[in-house]
Amino acid sequence: MNDDLVIVVVAGLVATACGLLGPFLVLRRIALLSDAVSHAVLPGIVAVWLVGQTRAPLPVIAGAAAFAVLCVLAIDALRASGLVASDAAIALVFPALFSLGVLGVTHFADGIHLDLDSTIYGEIAFTPFDTVTLGGVEVARAAVVLAVVVLANLALIALLWKELKATTFDPEFSATVRLRPRLLSRLLLVAVAVTAVAAFEAVGAILVVTMLIVPAATAYLLTDRLVVMVGLTVGIGWIGAVAGHRIALGLDSSIAGAMGLVCAACFVLALVGSPRYGPAARAMRHRTRAVDTAGAGPRPG
Amino acid sequence: MDRLSSLLGLPYTDTVVVVGAIVLGVTSGVLGAFAVLRRRSLVGDAIAHSTLPGVCVAFLVAGVKDVPGLLLGAAVAGLVAALLMVGIERAGRIRPDAAIGVVLSGFFSLGVVLLTHIASTDDADQAGLERYLFGQAAGLLERDVAVMAALGAAALLVVGVGRRALTTTLFDPAYAGSIGLPVRALEALMTGLLVVAVVIGVRLVGAILMVAMLVIPTVTARQLVDRFTRVLPLAGVVGAAVGATGALVATRAELPTGPVVVLAGFAVAVVALLLAPGRGVAWQAGRLAARRRRVCEDALLSDPGAPDRGRRDRRTRAALRRRGLLAPDGALTAAGHAARSDLAERRALWSAWLAHGASVTLPDAREPDPADLRGSLGDDAVSQLKALAGGDSGSGDHGRARAPEAR
Numbered sequence: 001m002n003d004d005l006v007i008v009v010v011a012g013l014v015a016t017a018c019g020l021l022g023p024f025l026v027l028r029r030i031a032l033l034s035d036a037v038s039h040a041v042l043p044g045i046v047a048v049w050l051v052g053q054t055r056a057p058l059p060v061i062a063g064a065a066a067f068a069v070l071c072v073l074a075i076d077a078l079r080a081s082g083l084v085a086s087d088a089a090i091a092l093v094f095p096a097l098f099s100l101g102v103l104g105v106t107h108f109a110d111g112i113h114l115d116l117d118s119t120i121y122g123e124i125a126f127t128p129f130d131t132v133t134l135g136g137v138e139v140a141r142a143a144v145v146l147a148v149v150v151l152a153n154l155a156l157i158a159l160l161w162k163e164l165k166a167t168t169f170d171p172e173f174s175a176t177v178r179l180r181p182r183l184l185s186r187l188l189l190v191a192v193a194v195t196a197v198a199a200f201e202a203v204g205a206i207l208v209v210t211m212l213i214v215p216a217a218t219a220y221l222l223t224d225r226l227v228v229m230v231g232l233t234v235g236i237g238w239i240g241a242v243a244g245h246r247i248a249l250g251l252d253s254s255i256a257g258a259m260g261l262v263c264a265a266c267f268v269l270a271l272v273g274s275p276r277y278g279p280a281a282r283a284m285r286h287r288t289r290a291v292d293t294a295g296a297g298p299r300p301g
Numbered sequence: 302m303d304r305l306s307s308l309l310g311l312p313y314t315d316t317v318v319v320v321g322a323i324v325l326g327v328t329s330g331v332l333g334a335f336a337v338l339r340r341r342s343l344v345g346d347a348i349a350h351s352t353l354p355g356v357c358v359a360f361l362v363a364g365v366k367d368v369p370g371l372l373l374g375a376a377v378a379g380l381v382a383a384l385l386m387v388g389i390e391r392a393g394r395i396r397p398d399a400a401i402g403v404v405l406s407g408f409f410s411l412g413v414v415l416l417t418h419i420a421s422t423d424d425a426d427q428a429g430l431e432r433y434l435f436g437q438a439a440g441l442l443e444r445d446v447a448v449m450a451a452l453g454a455a456a457l458l459v460v461g462v463g464r465r466a467l468t469t470t471l472f473d474p475a476y477a478g479s480i481g482l483p484v485r486a487l488e489a490l491m492t493g494l495l496v497v498a499v500v501i502g503v504r505l506v507g508a509i510l511m512v513a514m515l516v517i518p519t520v521t522a523r524q525l526v527d528r529f530t531r532v533l534p535l536a537g538v539v540g541a542a543v544g545a546t547g548a549l550v551a552t553r554a555e556l557p558t559g560p561v562v563v564l565a566g567f568a569v570a571v572v573a574l575l576l577a578p579g580r581g582v583a584w585q586a587g588r589l590a591a592r593r594r595r596v597c598e599d600a601l602l603s604d605p606g607a608p609d610r611g612r613r614d615r616r617t618r619a620a621l622r623r624r625g626l627l628a629p630d631g632a633l634t635a636a637g638h639a640a641r642s643d644l645a646e647r648r649a650l651w652s653a654w655l656a657h658g659a660s661v662t663l664p665d666a667r668e669p670d671p672a673d674l675r676g677s678l679g680d681d682a683v684s685q686l687k688a689l690a691g692g693d694s695g696s697g698d699h700g701r702a703r704a705p706e707a708r
Binding site: 026029030031032034035039078081083084085087088090091092095096098099100102103106107206207209210212213214216217220221248251252253254256257258259260261263264267271274277279282 | 337340341342343345346389392393394395396398399400401402403405406407409410411412413414415416417418421509510512513515516517519520523524556557559560561563564567570574580582585
C-alpha cells in the first residue's frame with residue numbers, strides 16, 4: 001500500500017474513533033477529563049513495559065485502561081470530598097500520574113523503545129513501516145489496532161445510543177429510570193482511554209486530545225441534533241486528517257501537529273461563520289428583530 | 302549565589318535550580334490562588350500549553366535561545382490564548398471546558414508544527430528547545446533565575462497593591478461592579494498574573510505539568526486556613542517548600558526536576574486533604590462517626606427493650622454498658638434513666654424550637670444546636686420556649702401562625 005495513503009487512513013481512523021466519543025464529552029462538559037485521561041495513561045504504558053517488557057497492544061491497552069480508571073476514580077473521590085472543585089481535582093490528579101509516567105520512562109526505560117517524545121507528538125510518519133500480515137496481505141499494525149478500536153467505539157455508541165443520549169442530556173431523569181449515569185460516564189471514559197492508548201503510538205497524545213475535543217466542539221456550533229453532530233464530528237476529523245497530511249508534506253513539518261491545526265482552523269471558521277450561532281447570523285437575527293419591532297409600531301402602554 | 306551554595310552545601314548548579322524552584326513555588330502558589338478560587342484551574346493548563354508556539358516564534362525571530370526573549374514570546378502567546386478562551390466563551394455556544402480544550406490543542410498543535418519546522422532547519426542552537434515541554438532544570442543559569450525572580454516580584458507587588466480590589470472581584474464580582482470597580486479589567490489582570498506565573502514556571506517544570514504547580518499550593522493552603530488574606534501567603538510558602546524539596550530530591554537522585562516537584566506537591570496536597578485539622582477527610586469522618594454513634598445510643602436509650610438488630614446495635618449496647626447506663630441484663634440503670642429523661646427533655650425542647658422558635662426573643666444572633674439547645678441558646682430562651690410550648694399544648698393549632706407577642 002502507498003505510504004501516504006496508510007498515514008491518511010491511520011489518521012482518519014483516529015479521527016473516527018475519537019469523533020464517535022467526542023460529542024458526548026463536549027455535551028457532558030467533560031472535554032477536559034479526556035485531556036486528563038489521555039495524559040494519565042502514560043504510567044500504565046510504562047508499567048506494562050517494566051513488568052512484561054512488551055508493547056503488544058492488548059496488555060498495553062489493559063494497563064492504560066487501569067490507570068485511566070484510577071485517574072477518573074481519583075478525580076471523583078476528590079470532588080466527592082467536597083474540599084476541591086472539579087477543575088482543581090483534575091489539575092491535581094493528572095499531572096501527578098503523568099509525572100509518575102515521565103519518571104518511569106526516564107529512570108527505568110531510558111534508551112529503549114519507549115520514547116517520551118513519540119507518546120506526545122506521535123510519529124505517524126513511521127506507521128507504514130510497522131506492518132503485520134493479515135490473511136496474506138501486509139497491513140500497517142496501527143491501522144489494524146485502530147480499526148478494532150473504531151469498531152468497538154461504534155458498537156458502544158450504537159448499542160448504548162439511547163442510554164448515552166439520555167444520560168448526556170438529562171442525568172437526573174436517567175437516574176430515576178435506572179440508566180446508571182455514573183456507570184455510563186465511566187464506560188465512556190474507559191473508551192476514551194482505550195482510544196487514546198491505541199492512537200498514542202500512531203499520532204501522539206496531542207492529536208488524540210485535539211481529535212476528541214476540537215471536531216466535536218466545531219460540530220456543536222453547526223447543529224442541534226446529536227446524530228448529525230456525531231456525523232459532522234467524524235467528517236471534520238477526516239478533513240483534518242487529509243488536509244493536515246497535505247499541509248505537513250508541503251511544510252515538511254509534524255503531521256500530527258498540522259492535522260491539529262486544520263481542525264482548529266475548522267473550529268475558528270465555524271465559530272465565525274456558523275449559520276446558526278455565528279456572530280454574523282446573530283447580527284442578522286438581531287436586525288430582523290429590530291425591523292420587526294419597528295414595523296409593529298409603538299407599543300401599547 | 303556562591304555564598305548560598307556553600308551555605309547549603311550544594312554544587313553551584315544545583316543551588317541555582319533549587320533557588321529557581323523556590324521562586325517558581327512562591328509565585329505560582331500566590332498567583333495560582335486566583336485561578337483555583339475562580340474555578341479556572343485548567344485555564345492555567347491551557348496557558349501553559351499555549352506558551353509553546355510563543356517560544357518557537359521568539360526563537361525563530363531572535364535566532365538564539367535567549368531566555369528573556371523566549372519568556373517574552375511565551376508571555377505573549379499565553380496572553381493571546383487567555384484572551385481567545387474568554388472570547389470563545391463570550392461568543393455563547395461553547396462552554397468553558399470545550400473552549401479551554403480547543404485553545405489548548407490548537408496552540409499546542411501550532412507549537413508542535415513550529416517545533417518540527419525549527420528542527421528541520423539544522424540550526425545547531427535549536428537542540429533542546431523541545432525539552433521545554435517537560436521542563437529542564439539542568440542548564441538553568443543564575444541570570445535566568447534573576448529574570449524569573451524579577452518577574453515574580455513585580456507580579457507579587459501588583460497583588461499586594463491591588464489585593465482589596467482583587468479579593469472583592471474574586472468573591473463577589475456583582476458587588477465589585479456595583480461599587481464601581483472595573484471588574485472586567487481586574488479579571489483580565491488576574492489572567493495576566495496567571496500568565497506571568499506560567500511563564501516563570503514553564504522553563505523549570507514544563508508545559509504539561511505547570512498546572513499542578515498553580516493548583517497544589519492553593520488546595521493545600523485552603524485546607525489549613527479559612528481567610529483569603531492568609532491563603533495567599535501560605536500558598537506562597539507551601540509552593541516554596543514544595544519547590545525546594547522537589548528540586549533537592551531531584552538533584553540528589555539525578556531525576557528530572559519537574560515530575561519530582563509535582564509528585565512532592567501532590568503528596569503534600571493529599572496529606573493536607575486527608576489530615577488537615579477540622580477540614581480534612583479524616584476529621585470529617587471522625588465527626589460523622591461520632592454523630593452516628595450518638596444517634597445509635599440515643600435510639601437505644603429511648604427504647605432499651607428493642608430487639609437486637611445486629612453488630613452495630615451490640616456495639617452500642619456495649620458502649621452504654623461501659624458508661625454505666627445499661628445494666629448487664631439489658632435494662633437501664635439509674636444513671637441510664639436519668640440520661641433517658643434528659644434526652645426526652647432535649648427532644649421536646651427541639652420540637653418546641655421548631656414550632657415556636659420564631660417568637661423567642663434572643664439578645665443576639667445565636668445558632669441553635671439540636672443536640673444542646675440550652676447550651677447554644679441560653680437558659681432564658683429555653684424558659685421562653687417551655688412557656689410557649691406549654692401554652693400551646695392542647696389548643697390544637699400551630700403557634701407559629703399566630704405569633705404571640707414576646708413576653
